Every structure is written in C-alpha cells, then in structure tokens.
Amino acid sequence: MNEAPRVAHILEATVGGTARHLTEIGCELAGLGIPQEAILSRRAEESFAGRAERLARAGVRITWVPMTREIAPGADLRALWQLIRCLRRSRPEIVHTHSSKAGILGRAAAVLAGVPVLIHSPHAFPFQMRVGRARRALYVALERAAARKTRCLVAVSHAERDLALSIGGYPEKRTVVIENGVDPEGGASPQEGEALRKELGIAPETPVVLFVGRLVEQKAPDVLVRAAARVLGAHPEALFLLAGAGPHFDAMQRQVALWLTQGPPGANPERIRLLGHRQDVERCYAAAQLFVLPSRWEGLPYSPLEAMRAGLPVVASDLPPLREMVIHRQTGLLVPPDDPEALAAALSSLLSNPEWAHAQGRAGRARVCERFSLRRQVEQLALVYRTLAR
Template identity: 65%
Template sequence: MLRVTHILEATVGGTARHLLDVGCGLAGEGFQVEALLSARPEESFAEGARRLAAAGVAVTWVPMVRELSPRDDARAARLLAAHLRHSRPDLVHTHSSKAGALGRLAATLARVPVVVHSPHAFAFQMRVGTARRGLYLAIERALARRTHCLVAVSAAEAALACSRAGYPKERVAIIENGVDPEGAAPPEEGAALRRELGIAPAAPVVLFAGRLVEQKAPEVLVAAAVAVLDRHPNAVFLLAGEGPLRPRLGAEIARAGRTASIRLLGHRSDMARLYATAQLFVLPARWEGLPYALLDALRAGLPVVASEIPALREVVVHADAGLLVPPDDPPALAAAMARLLDDPAGAARLGAAGRACVREHYTVQRQVRQLAALYRRLAAGCRAPGGNETAPGVV
C-alpha cells in the first residue's frame, strides 16, 4: 500500500476542497493517506477535517502561517521534515504556494522518494510589486528542481509552469479538477431558498461564488451589477464568500443604493442550493487555475459569464457554456450579463451544454483515477506520465 502525504496551509476555498476530494478519493482507492495541515485552520474547515477522518485520512496539525515569516517558516519546515522522517511516506504532494515551498523543502530534507506539487495558481501570478513577484518566481524556479512532477489543473497552468517556472515538459501532468456529477441540488431546493431569501419567483438571480479577494475581482462585478440593474431592476445579485474586500464592497453597494439587489451572503454551507436558485453565474477573476465554482455552476446547468483569461477560456469554450469578457472591464461584463438575461432560451441552451460537458469531462471520479495512476507510476520510478485516462497527459 502506497503511503501518500498531502501538505496544505490554506484550508479555505478551492485548495481545501481539492484536498478533501482527492484525499478521501485516494483513501477509497487503497492508498494510505495522511494530511499535514495548518494548525490554524479556517473555521469553515471543521467539517472538512471530520470528513477526512471519516474517510480514514490521518490528519496532523502543523504550525504554518500564510504570510511570509522567516522565523515561523523555518520552524514549520523543520517540523514538517521531522514528521516526514518519522512517517516515511512514499510520496509527498504539496498544495498552493506556502505549503508548496515549506513542504517541498521538508520533503527534500527528509529524503522522500517522490515529491509532487499542485500550484492551484502560482504565487507569481499575483498582482503584487515587481520585486515580490520576482521573488515568488525565483522561489518556484528553485523548487522546480526538487519536484518530480507538477500537477496542473488546466493546460493554461501547465504552459505557465513550463514557460515561466522552468519545469521540463516531461515533468508536468494535467489533471483537471472534477466534481460529483450527481451533486447538483434539485430545482425545488432552489425555489425554497429563494423564498427564504425573500426573492420574488420571477426575479432573475445572478450568482458569484468565491473569496472576496483581488484575484476574484468582486468589485468589478459590483460595478457591472449596478449598471445591469438600470436595465433589469428586478434582478438580484448574490455574492457568496468571505474575504478582506467585503467592507469595501458593502460600502460601494450602499453608495449605489442597491443593498436590496446586490447581497453579500458571506460563507455558505448550502452552495448547491444557491446554484439551484440562480439563472446565471459570473466569474470576473483576474487569474485562476481551474475554479471549482465554475464547475459547480456548469454542473447546475447555469450559463456563465467569465473573464477571458486562459484557464477560464479553456473550460467555457470547451463546454460552449457562456460568454467571455475582458478582465477588469465592468461595462463589458454588464453587457454580457444583460445579453443572457435578455435571452433566457439562449442562456438555457448554454447551461445545458455546460452540464453535459461536466458529466463527460470534469468528474471527481476521473480526477481521482488519474491522480492514483500518476502516483503509482511515479512511485514505480517512472517520472514521465503517459497520455491517456489512466495516465495523465504530459504538456
């Protein structure tokens, strides 16, 4: 039985969900799975930790901090290395930027045979100062030499790994994120939630789901929503998620006098019901890997308006499920949303195409099978994965 250790600091959003899905799925495939997680988990991850334990995944809490902190980071790397020396996994899989750096360093110090990394969008894609972005890129390029395989969630992310981070093509595999195709809520649950939220039965609902951070550009959506409401005054915009931009967004909505029509819902545990409530999903992100929110929307049969960035274009065009607009362009976003709200029949056709695409290409079962096959090949000494369903394709 292969012993696999996953390391994650950011127990929130898509990275946390990814770990839950693949960790539980791999345990069901016969792997001995352990998760080393930040000792300061997000409050919303409590149920996730219970789910991992119920699936037989051993969870160990390690002090890790999100911000750059030489003293704390050095201590975390030492603790991780000591744990790995004791547990002796066959393979370590790190996730995201902080755990990706600390975990790969620790795995090298502990002489773990195979090291795999999933960036979930690279840190050097962030909109930070040139010096910091250069530092993040330099760190990733150095760590690439300590990584047996990088798992990209999209062809766009894989191309970035090769062109910017210095990964050889033969050490990059593409395994798209996946969702449970049967996980959508039925329409009656959406109707019930609509009543709970006090939304009129005929009012079109536009949904955003994601962290309220610069990456996701929720302020662009708010600006576009104000414009759409001039044309569709009965529309309701629901923003589900938490983050540091929430106070700013609330102030902007209040200044526009649209608090009844643009609602900040915060963290929700009933996301499937929210998707069943909506008629349109919007994702104005500035950079992405392959967001679960987009796949959830497609699974629910929602047409999508998204930023024309490589990772989102890849899915939306493949699924023929929506419209793409330039990032950071509120007028273009407003026009695209209005176009779909004006054409319910056309929007429904896009939604149906997206649902069919998810069922065929973006299932969590396929994702777990591919990852399991990759682990077995790497553990057997083959560092270049093949190119089919049982062995993920190389860029």
C-alpha cells in the same frame, strides 16, 4: 514497493478552492485504498474544520503544523523543522504539496527528510498575483529552485502547465494536467432551489445572478458590483446574490451602497445581497439563473464547474484556465478581466434572451458530465502516484 504508496499531502492554504480540492481527492483516494496523511496549517479557518473532519472520517490521518501565508523567516524555519519531523516519523513514499507556501516549505522538508518522490500542485502560482517586480522575481526564483527537486508537477489546467514551463525549471516530461472535477450527480434539486428562494423572499419570476467565491482581490467582487449597477439600470427586476466571505466583507457591504449611488438610475442597493459564507451553496446554484465569476487570475476554480453542473450559463473573465471550461457563446460568455462595462453587457445579453441562456446552461452541464468528473480526476491522480512510486 507497495502498489498503493503512502502519500503525505501538505497544505497551508486551508480556505477556498485549494482546501476543497484536497478534501475531494483525499476522500476519493482513500476509497481507492491509498493510505494518506494531510499535514495542514493551524491557521485553518472555521469553515475548514468540517473538511478536516470529513478527511479524518475517510481514513486520512490529520497532522497540524503552524504555517503562515506571508514570508516570515522565523516562523517559516520553525514550520520547516516541524514538517521534517512529521515526514521522518510517517515515512511516506510520496509528498504531494499544494499551493505556494506549502509548495516551498513542504518540498524543502521532503528533500531533507529523504522522501523519494515529490509532487507539486500550484493551484495558481504566487507570481500570478498583483505583486511588485522584486517580489515576483523572488517567487519565480523560489519556484525554479523547487522545480529541480520535483518529480512531477500536477497542474489543474493546461494554462497552468504552460505557465510553469514558461519560467523554466520544469521539463515538460515531468508535468501532467489533471483537471479538477465534480460529481456529475451531485448538487441540489430544483425543489431545493425553490425552497431557498422562498426563504430569501425571492419572487418566482425574479432572475438571479449568482457569484460564489471569497471576497478577495483575486475574485474581483468590486468589478462585479460595478457591473451589477449597470445591469440593474437596464434590468431592475434582476437580483444579484454574492455567496462568500472574506477579510473585507464589511468593507464590501459599504462599497456596495457607495457604488450603487454612483450607478445609473434604477440601481437599487436591495437588488445586490451579500449572503456571506453559505453551507448550502449547492442550493444557491439551484436557485439561480446565471453564474458570474469576474476573477483577475485563476488556477481551475470549482465554482464554474458547479454552476455548469447545475445547468447555469457562466459569465467569466477571459483567462486561459477559464477558457478550458467555458466555451464562449456555447456554455457561457467570456469577457476581459477588470472591465465592468463588458461584464455588464454580457450579463444583460443573457438576461434579455433567457432561451439562449438556458441553451448554454444545458450545453455546460453536458460538458461537465463528459470532461470534468471527479472520478476521472482521482483515477488519473492515483495512476500518477502508482507510476512514480514504482
């Protein structure tokens, strides 16, 4: 078999970190000479158009198939049939599915199309979400069934692999951890950060607390705003920037004003700004002093890695995947999820001690450069492909 196997990626979740993951690895793998096809959902949001174009420019063939996020038997069967046709036409040696919906439909299609090697990357399992017991049981049962046909589960964190092993279906020898990575030399310069601060009218002495992520339940922006109201009572000079969009953006704007009126004196609504989706997110990191991510569940998100690369201390939820990135009191602070008071206390402690915050930021950058490089991630994945395709 060819030393560089043909790989077909299948992805329905064309927003957020999963889309970023596929774009990064797809372009880098193409540079290593691995031929690839990306089969993507037609529900792709506008923000993904640029990522698809970037993949195409790198030499990745793009194929569009309509897939829906929710369980929809009729639409799912039509998507399954189209996926089978795509795979029979392109005849890849490996199908690599990403996230939950593509993980089920894509692996089923690969089996029916006779693809020899199936690889799956969960990017957080659906049964981690806040769902009822019946739906959680369904998600677990589907994952167990798909696991039996999966040659390798590629987890982005040890916590994700442990969760996969805990539900049964995946022998440990058929799992591997390949952590997400970033280009250590990427990001924006301090001068670019200063320019953004001027554009946004931020005074040089203002400490900026940055959140980057979609405004969805998983990322807990509601918890962040409640914590921000407490922080601003003690640190009225601080400014919170929330960079990200989502289906509830307008509702979030209304809630910001509501929560702040219920907060302590000094919680000025103008000190929390919702920036929406930003194409220049790297400049946002360069303009900030602290980074915060109060997620309720995660795989291994990119935003803390980007923040650490920019030299920012990270305040994040104490979740197993985030513990693999953030070392408590060395590169940032970890707090219980869904706890605005604990989150506020952690942010306030760093705002009150900027030298300590700077030291943690420097340690975080060193950690990213040492352990979480994109090149290392892609080389490990290419080795998995070549090993399984022999």
